[in-house]
Amino acid sequence: MTSDVIAPAAVSAQEREALAEAIRDLVARRADSASARAAMRATPRIDRGLWQTLCAEIGVSALPIPEDAGGAGASFAETAAVLEELGRSLSPVPVFATALATAAILISGDDEAIAGLLPPIASGERIATVCWAGRDGWDRPGVHADGGLLSGTADYVIDGESADLLLVLAGSGDGTTLHAVDADADGVTVTPLPVVDPSRPLARIDFDEAPAGTIASGPDLPGRLRTHARALLAAEQVGGAAAALDLTVDYTKSRKQFGRIIGSFQALKHRMADMYASVETARSISRAAVSAIVTGDPAADDLAAAAHVYCSEAFARVAGEGIQLHGGIGITAEHDIQLYFKRAHGSAQLFGQPHEVIAELSRRLLA
Incomplete structure (x- = not known):
């Protein structure tokens, strides 16, 4: 067995942003709302064309996998950047699930499993969960x-x-x-x-x-895997919250009431400013949690737990405000804002609900 702390290739913030922009551009071209909704109704529920393109053209599944196992030798920071962008589109592609499976194999430190299981995951040939x-x-x-x-x-x-x-x-x-x-x-x-x-x-x-x-794996596998799961999920939640904010701002720029664009009302401006603050603070704590995992910071577990709580609540808050500011159309199946509301509340149930995680952190402090 070896440690899962494998030195990743150095990736600059500019390169990471370029990766995010590439994902954003690809999703804009290949995964609009109509195609995402069609994939949600498919059997199985996956946009397989987008998944194959993400793997073949950008190599999203290979990012955190070491080069000697067929991967890109980057890190989970790059995976998080991808997840944030995919969180904006809600495209049903198994990037999060495969990243979590990859983390489980790497954390195990089992050389045979790393060599045998990761190459087909890196190429996108196999979907793992x-x-x-x-x-x-x-x-x-x-x-x-x-x-x-x-x-x-x-x-x-x-x-x-x-x-x-x-x-x-x-x-x-x-x-x-x-x-x-x-x-x-x-x-x-x-x-x-x-x-x-x-x-x-x-x-x-x-x-x-x-x-x-x-x-072969150590007794700390479940705890460390939970840390990865919470941090990566937080990145995805930030993307969803940002998209919900963008939808709301765009809507308030076009919707008229009492002869005025409703986005010009001071009260609504204040509410959207609060939504923006929630998104940006969520992004900060999400990136801090991912960075702690990548660098092996001993505080990674606590940061990931805090990110899970904060980003879950921020996403739910922003999506809920978005529903209200859209008015009646916000609760219809035809409008996308309701999809973000559902994603926000569904994601918050994964890997421990926020109130359960707060209780968990409290027990640690009192121990």
């Missing part, structure tokens, strides 16, 4: 391992219906262990779930004595 949560959430896996066989149910699996490779956190006599299994393996049943947020496909995956490879 993490099976982690039990029915009650992410504190206790819903799957158990016994003699190399997996049994039980993983709930809330992100992009589970389109994944080829499943990274499974399972309870065992040794605590929590990590396993790799093909999604079409014997004993694996994938059930797409109905969701309030159509832009975030979730699945339930049942394992009935499914044979799986065991990936």
Whole structure:
């Protein structure tokens, strides 16, 4: 086993911004609202064309993967920049799920798994996701391992219906262990779930004595993976909040009431200024959390938890204000602002709800 702290290639802030602009341009050309909505209704719920383009032209799945495993040798800071842009469009592509699976493999430090599993992920040939949560959430896996066989149910699996490779956190006599299994393996049943947020496909995956490879990992894997998950999700939430703000500003520039553009009303200007402040402060804490992970800062866990709480609440607040400032049209299925409202509240349920994370941080302080 080796450490997952692999020195990434130096990427400047200017290069990272150029990457974000490339994603923004690609999404503008290939993933408008109509195509995103069509993908949300597809089976499976994925914009496969956009996913393949993102992997082939920009290499999004390869970014945090070391060069000797077929990757770009960058870092999760670049992945976060991609997720922030994709959070703006709500395009159903499995970038977040695959990044989390990549993090699980890297954190394990298992050289054989890194060499065998990461190259097809880096190329985009395989879509990977993490099976982690039990029915009650992410504190206790819903799957158990016994003699190399997996049994039980993983709930809330992100992009589970389109994944080829499943990274499974399972309870065992040794605590929590990590396993790799093909999604079409014997004993694996994938059930797409109905969701309030159509832009975030979730699945339930049942394992009935499914044979799986065991990936050597340490006892700190679940905690470190949760830190990555919260920080990367926060970046995506910032993008969603920024898009909700942009939609609201654009709407208030065109909507007239009492013979005036409603964006000229002082009260609405103040509300949108508060929304802008929420987005920018969320962006700051999100980037601080991601930076702490990349640099190995001991405060990464606390920063990621704080980012999860703040960005979840900021996104929900901005999307909620956006709904109100749009008026009646904001609650119709035809307008995109309601999609951001659903994404905001759905994302806040992942990896611990904000009030649960606050309680977790409080227990740490009192310990």
